[in-house]
Amino acid sequence: MIKVRVRKAGTGVAAASGLIALSGAQTGCVAEPIEPGEESIAEAEDELSPGTGTLALDGFPGNFTVKLVNANTDEFLRAGQALSLELPVWLLWDKLYPGSPLPTDLARLKQITATVTVGAIDKATPIASLKSPVTSYSGADSYGLKALTKTFIVPSKADWLTFALTITDLAPAGVSASITAAELSKLAVFGGELPNKSLFMDWAQSTKRNKIIEGDDPIAGAELLLAVSDWRADVVVDKSLIDTQIGTAQSASRFGWVTIPIYGKIVHEVAYGVYFDDGLEWRPEVMLAETPNSRFLGAGRTTYEGKIQVPAKARRMLMYTHVKTYLVADYTGYANVTAKWYADGEKMLKADKYDNPNGAFTNYSFSISNALP
Amino acid sequence: MLLPTDLHGHTLFSDGRATPEAYVDFRREIGMRVIAVADHDVLAAVPRAARAAADAGLLFLPALEVTSFLHFGTDRAEQFHVLAYFPARFSMLPLLRQTALFRRGERVQAKWKAFVLAWMEGISEAERRAIDPGGEFEALAPADFPALQSMLDRIASRTALFPAFRDHHVRFWEEDRELFGWTPEEAIECIRQDGALDVVAHPGRYRDKERTRAVLLRASGIEVYTSRHKAEVAESFRAFAEEHKKCWTASSDDHQNARYVKPAAGTPVSTIERILGRALPIEAILSA
Incomplete structure (x- = not known):
């Protein structure tokens, strides 16, 4: 397995093992392979280690996604990460032959092949296009059969990856189909802007998680992007206990007219x-910006984000978050409102809680490094 | 060991109001671990709900609520619903498409479209235009045609025809022997042949108690906790299930037309394992 370290470099282009094609890449941060045994485990753990992973095509015709399903790190993609894709052959078959029964003959199914074009984007500008063809298959039954692509390395400056597929059936020559980049979700990449880093505070596996996505500590003199997830905020205020009903409406049902509750928006x-331990006091609280379709969480999810400028002299950071939760009365979409418990658009404070690690007045603590390892 | 579940609820693909995504997100918020959408007779919401559940870290079971009848075609006729739960891998559309119940669902959607369009033949041009202003209904694929709740909302909000349509729509089930005129036992057999687990939905609701008991003895499982059962009724069905070694479940039967009633208990791990056909990972059980 290739171990990859991201380092800052002034010139040069990516030259990592597994990189299939890299056109128009900008110079700067590059991925380079490290030979096994070159460094001790302790040192290796101290540095940013983008790791390896597998992306999978998922979904159904008209609604495909690509997502990270396996990684030796976590659920985030990082610059320098070595990735391959697994493509369920039944999905490829369905795209080529919509609605046709899937053959049970694996040899027949292995005649379905594909090439994935991975586009790398840096600040809305395409910087690379990688071709990752299918090179092997795994799986013992037709619905479990997956086509596996060649490994590629996430370009070092990438902020986003896009994906497009060309699918070909080698049996009746010429039958092909494509899934365009517009049909597939793009994936955010982290670690391309070092020494700036991201602190992600979310709710995962039923625990609060505070994660520096790029690894290690925030860097003195650099920016730290703070992102609090919607579910973390939900948990801090225990949203499930908030009664969100704002009135009633009359509605048609198959049993006749019924009175239904109207729920407001949280x-x-x-x-x-x-x-920071820079001789100054606690800074005044700063509001985070509501960010829909978050880069951290993908479409449909929201984060609350803001940039913290880490002072050059700081070696420790203490912090907390403060969540205020409102119920907003919105009756649009209901034709026969029978009771409005609040005025249109009224905003009621329902919860006001602090996110502390160990009760009131305790703080999340982070050490600050003065430079990248 | 009981898992927090909601294994029976409806979306806008039948007589619910929620999108599959909203349905899943609400259940994540209230702490469910295993969920299913069980629309009437169709599996149309499964792909979208399965994806949303995967994103939310929930175990999703493809399911539907199969309509059958007791005493079909007689004055004692009453609908009898049997839930069908598939192993999670049936979220894959081509696999789902191969089941008899999916194909039956497509026939239900096609017949529903024909049923509604036939009814619209008998109303005025102005009313037709109000219900279908773009004149698009005819060209819609059956899978895209407004399902029951969407159609009721559309008719009620745009015309005065809601009472007439509501009275008329019951004929969709009561007069189609081919699709709905089978007995619960026949439905159970079909469910089993598809590789799914059969669970009698809200058994306390049926008028013919003797026939209901006979079906319960035949069925693999019983929906015990549901908004349709009072607490004492649920406990009696739980005792029945345990006495007769039946699987049992906990669900809401939520249609989004009343306040959500969270099931009073969870579903046994053994029921979920029976549906999946395999043991649940221990971490999944502990995290629940």
């Missing part, structure tokens, strides 16, 4: 407070 306002 809106969080998330702020943070931060302290």
Whole structure:
């Protein structure tokens, strides 16, 4: 397995093992392979290690996605990460022959092949296009059969990856289909902007998680992008206990007219407070910006984001977040409202809680490094 | 060991109002671990709900609520619903398409479209235009045609025809022997042949108690906790299930037309394992 370290470099282009094609790449941060045994495990753990992973095509015709299903790190993609794709052959078959029964003959199914074009984007500008063809298959039954592509390395400056597929049936020559980049979700890449880093505070596996996505500590003199997830805010205020009903309406049902509840919309306002050991006091609380379709979480999810400028002299950071939750009365979409418990658009404060690690007045603590390893 | 579940609820693909995504997200918020959408007779919501559940870290079971009848075609006729639960891998559309119940669902959608269009033949041009302003209904694929709740909302909000349509729509089930005129036992047999687990939905609701008991003895499972059962009724069905070694479940039967009633208990791990056909990972059980 290739171990990859990302380092800053002034010139040069990516030259990592597994890189299939890299056109128009900008110079700067590059991925380079490290030979096994070159460094001790302790040192290796101290540095940013983008790791390896497998992306999978998922979904159904008209609604495909690509997502990271296996990684030796976590669920985030990083610059320098070595990736391959697994493509369920039944999905490829269905794209070529919509609605046709899937053959049970694996040899027949292995005649379905594909090439994935991976596009790398840096600040809305395409910087690379990688071709990753299918090179092997795995799986013992027709629905479990997966086509596996050649490994590629995420370009070092990439912020996003896009994907497009060309699918070909080698049996009746010429039968092919494509899934365009517009039909597939793009994936965010982290670690391309070092020494700037990201602190992600979310709710995962039923626990609060505070994660520096690029690894290690925030860097003195650099920016730290703070992102609090919607589900983290939900948990801080225990959203499930908030009664969101704002009235009633009369509605048609198959049993006749019924009175249905109208539910309002829950809106969080998330702020943070931060302290550095730079001789100054706690900074005043700063509101985070509500960010729909978050880069951290993908479409349909929201984060609350803001940039913290880490002072050059700081060696420790203390912080908390503050969540205020409002119920907003919105009756649009209901034709026969029978009771409005609140005025149109009224915003009621329903919860006001702090996110502390160990009760009131305790803070999340982060050491600060003065430079990248 | 009981898992927090909601294994029976409806979306806008039958007589619910929620999108599959909203349906899943609500259940994540209230702490469910294993969920299913069980629309009436169709599996149309499964792909979207399965994806949303995967994103939310929930175990999703493809399911539907199969309509059958007791005493079909007589004055004692009453609908009898049997839930069918598939192993999670049936979320894959081509696999799902191969099941008899999916294909039956497509026939239900096609006949529903024909049923509604036939009814619209008998209303005025102005009313037709109000219900279908773009004149698009005819060209819609059956899978895209408004399902029951969407159609009721459309008719009620745009015309005065809701009472007439509501009275008329019951004929869709009561007069189609081919699709709905089978007995619960026949439905159970079909469910089993598809590789799914059969669970009698809200058994406390049926008028013919004797026939209901006979079906329960035949069925693999019983929906015990549901908004349709009072607490004492649920406990009696749980006792029945345990006495007769039946699987049992906990669900809401949510149609989004009343306040959500969270099931009073969870579903046994053994029921979920029976549906999946394999043991649940221990971490999944512990995290629940």
